[in-house]
Amino acid sequence: MLLLRVTAPALETHCYVVASGEGRPAVVVDPGAGAAGPVAELLARHRLTVGAVVLTHGHADHLWDAAEVAGDAPVYAAAPDLYRLDDPAGALGPELGPMFAQLAGTPWRRPPGAAPIPGALLSGGGAELVPGVPVRAVPAPGHTEGSVVLLVRGPVDAPGVLPDGAEPDADGTYTVGLCGDVIFAGSMGRTDLPGGDEKEMASTLRTLGRALPPATVLLPGHGPATVLAHELATNPYLREALGTR
Incomplete structure (x- = not known):
């Protein structure tokens, strides 16, 4: 599984590209402002x-x-957050928007193919949005009503993406969580914006x-990648939620 990352200039938001290999269809996760180029x-370099x-x-x-980025491809978001695609800047509130x-x-363009995340991704082992890349979407509200963590699993070719301390299972596979703004290395997503809930x-x-x-x-939307075991031991927000502080 090919796992690539670019960082959009606006707020240094990470965008991830996942494909089963070179020359294949890819899933693009979180293309922020300035990520398209x-x-x-990246797609051209890897023939994706x-x-x-x-x-x-x-x-x-x-x-x-x-x-x-999508062109004619579908754009999926969790149903509770779809309303934000009408005016995403406005949904941040009157100050931040x-x-x-x-x-x-650049002006906002609502993707014409925007749709709710398919139900098959939300249950069981998930589903393939592109051949060879099964994705499971785990509801993770709190930062927004419709935040999700996207789980992918497999052998990973991820130059410069995996953090120190990341180790594959005995079969050579990794479980990877593309976690947006739910959890960061040493921190968590803010809950004081519209739709947030502590x-x-x-x-x-x-x-x-x-x-x-x-x-x-864990590959967050901002900042360095990390491993859940490290966060369980050191992240004060995660430890407080689990009652292990």
């Missing part, structure tokens, strides 16, 4: 095409270039901390 270069775009949540910095719209530098976030952190394997690689 670097993503196009866009099969689907998936959003971890509906904040403007994670989706601004979705229409340009205008600031982000100016920072983005209690929901604490519940989400408890669920993730108990349900995911400790070896899960």
